[in-house]
Amino acid sequence: MADPVAAPDRRFRPRLSLAPLRSRGYRLLLVAEATSVFGDAFHAVALPWLVYQLGAGAGQLGLILGGYGLCRLAATPLAGVLIDRVGAWRVMLISDLGRTALTAGVAVAALSGTRDLLVVGVLVAGVGLGAGLFEPAAYAITPSLLPADQLQAGNALHTTATFAAGLAGPGIAGLLVASISPGAAFAVDAVTFAVSACCLALIGVHQRAAPPVIHPERAPGATRWTLVQLLRGSPLLRTVLLVTAVANLTVGGMVRVGLPSLASTELSAGAGGFGGLLAAFTSGSLAGGLLAAGMTGLARRGRAAMISGLVLAAAVTVVPFAGYPGAVVALVVAGISSTVTNVLVITMVQQATPHALLGRVMSAVLFAALGLFPVSVVVAGALVSQYGSQVLFLTTGASLCAAFVFGLSRRAMRQR
The missing domain is CATH 1.20.1250.20 (MFS general substrate transporter like domains)
Structure with a gap:
């Protein structure tokens, strides 16, 4: 059985390629992911402080983080099935809308002075499920937005943008938590998920209006594999x-x-x-x-x-x-x-x-x-x-x- 791989472009061009940014759908995806990653820093900084404010310690924080990680891991294989059945764009949008609501719930709980650590843990675990759905879909949607010869540059620019957002986020999040409260930081995180969802909604409009990008190995009539x-x-x-x-x-x-x-x-x-x-x-x-x-x-x-x-x-x-x-x-x-x-x-x-x-x-x-x-x-x-x-x-x-x-x-x- 042959490996279904298209022949790679053999021409080496050692220069920074910004060609993917010409695609409106790709630009929206880049903004969505960078905004989401920026918000993740607020979650990462605010959660320990919130847990400690609720009178818990490192053990309880570890349990909450463990729940987040396990839910994220469990959702990853589920994401693959959903992506191939309903499309990466829908999975990403559902994930962001869900994480907007769940993170807003954490913000409300924190700002209202709740002492119920279980509520916080359940909401954070739900955010982990959303993360597990989102990440595979983000990689799966990119080839539908870019031609094959721009895919590597698109992946690279995506990585650069998300690392830049991740680098900028913690310092700002720390200032917000220190000057206002962890609840305010979770509120900002919820807003970033909402912004990401809006960008993804615009990608859906763009994709319905534009012809799909067809890669040679995915052309109609190609062999269907399991x-x-x-x-x-x-x-x-x-x-x-x-x-x-x-x-x-x-x-x-x-x-x-x-x-x-x-x-x-x-x-x-x-x-x-x-x-x-x-x-x-x-x-x-x-x-x-x-x-x-x-x-x-x-x-x-x-x-x-x-x-x-x-x-x-x-x-x-x-x-x-x-x-x-x-x-x-x-x-x-x-x-x-x-x-x-x-x-x-x-x-x-x-x-x-x-x-x-x-x-x-x-x-x-x-x-x-x-x-x-x-x-x-x-x-x-x-x-x-x-x-x-x-x-x-x-x-x-x-x-x-x-x-x-x-x-x-x-x-x-x-x-x-």
């Missing part, structure tokens, strides 16, 4: 899922457990230093998005993605041994490499997937990336407690290296 057939017949998809799962086995724990431990112990940098390390990675990710937008026309996207992944592995390994300035530089490099790898791999998968299965395939990729997060943080905590954060970074570098060496060894990945 997901199982695609997995059996596509070495590329099997490789991507395995590499994604192994690469993310310890990355989540490294960021959530290892990095704060490193900042507070070995680097003696404190909370401010930890924030600087996170900002370094985010800044690198921004730069990586712009770099990936200029890498259109690569003859071998898969090979470039795996080599970039190996650079990520090397940078992660260096972090705990380079001192604070060196760790900042290493994390900038890691951010660049991570984003380039992600953009190239996502673009390959989008172009390799029949339209009727795009939602389920994007959900499978995201599930592979997120599914091991609970394991990752537990393993990271055990490693740091027993051996220190340096061992965790070495383990993460080794798992990343193994994943990308394996990917590079596979012909299906190497020749894309």
Whole structure:
């Protein structure tokens, strides 16, 4: 069974491509996602303060965050089925409308002085369900808004915009929480979801008025595949899922457990230093998005993605041994490499997937990336407690290296 992949454009044009911004539908999608991510920062900053204001502690906060994460993870495979049945646009719109109402509920509860932590937990878990539906749909809708030769640049610009929004959001959210209240921050978050929903509604109007973008591999009359057939017949998809799962086995724990431990112990940098390390990675990710937008026309996207992944592995390994300035530089490099790898791999998968299965395939990729997060943080905590954060970074570098060496060894990945 042949792998249903259209022949890639072999011309390499090393320049930043802004061509996707000519598409009205894509511009609306970009604004919707950037606004939503900006609002997510208000949620992330306000929730701990709200929980502590209600008289709860870290244990209860962990339970609420765990509920959010589990609901988000559980909704991811469901999103794939819904996307392929009713369309990515409808799933995204329903998700944003639901999250608008749920987040507004949290804001009302906080501003009214409720002491019921269960209500807050249930509402936050519902927001997690919405996030799990939204994310695969965002990747699934992009190929319908852009021609094939603009898809990589579109993915890269999307990544850049969302990282920029994520970088700007926490500082503003912190000021709002400190000067007014967590409830006010949740209210802003609800407004951002409403703005995103309005943008998505306009995309729907635009799509009904404009002819659809037809990719060669999705043309009428193309072979109809089931997901199982695609997995059996596509070495590329099997490789991507395995590499994604192994690469993310310890990355989540490294960021959530290892990095704060490193900042507070070995680097003696404190909370401010930890924030600087996170900002370094985010800044690198921004730069990586712009770099990936200029890498259109690569003859071998898969090979470039795996080599970039190996650079990520090397940078992660260096972090705990380079001192604070060196760790900042290493994390900038890691951010660049991570984003380039992600953009190239996502673009390959989008172009390799029949339209009727795009939602389920994007959900499978995201599930592979997120599914091991609970394991990752537990393993990271055990490693740091027993051996220190340096061992965790070495383990993460080794798992990343193994994943990308394996990917590079596979012909299906190497020749894309």
